[in-house]
Amino acid sequence: MYTLTERQQQEVLESFQQVVDKRDSRYISEELYNHLNLNCNFLSHFSLQGFRDAYSDDHLPEFLDHFARHSEDSQWQEAPEISRQFFDLNRALVDYVNPKSPDMVQ
Numbered sequence: 001m002y003t004l005t006e007r008q009q010q011e012v013l014e015s016f017q018q019v020v021d022k023r024d025s026r027y028i029s030e031e032l033y034n035h036l037n038l039n040c041n042f043l044s045h046f047s048l049q050g051f052r053d054a055y056s057d058d059h060l061p062e063f064l065d066h067f068a069r070h071s072e073d074s075q076w077q078e079a080p081e082i083s084r085q086f087f088d089l090n091r092a093l094v095d096y097v098n099p100k101s102p103d104m105v106q
Contacts, residue, residue: 001085002038004031009089016093025055025063039086040076042066067097 004012008031015029033051036042045051055063066073077090 002034004035004039004086004089009086012089013092013096017096019060020064020097023060025052025060028052028055035086035089040090041079042076064097067094069094069098 011029011031012035015027015032018027019025019032028048028051030048033048037044037051042051043054045054062073065071066076068074074094077094
């Protein structure tokens with residue numbers, strides 16, 4: 001498990017919000033990447049740059065789908081160790097995506 005201070009958790013959330021608002025994977029910070037990769041079992045794509053590239057441009061909806069409440073890709077949220085330690089942070093990520101317009105998450 002990759003531990004995060006309160007400040008690091010805030011940085012994760014802010015980075016995520018930038019990705020969503022700007023619809024640009026280049027805003028995925030190292031903290032967000034590490035959290036998703038090491039704590040949430042996302043595929044690493046070998047590096048931060050590989051992760052950004054995997055979800056760039058037309059592939060950003062695939063990234064956002066991981067945060068849709070009823071998507072099969074959102075099952076990472078149910079892992080017990082993730083649910084306990086990072087519940088508030090992960091809920092904030094999901095909540096940030098879901099109130100957006102329907103075309104944000106396909």
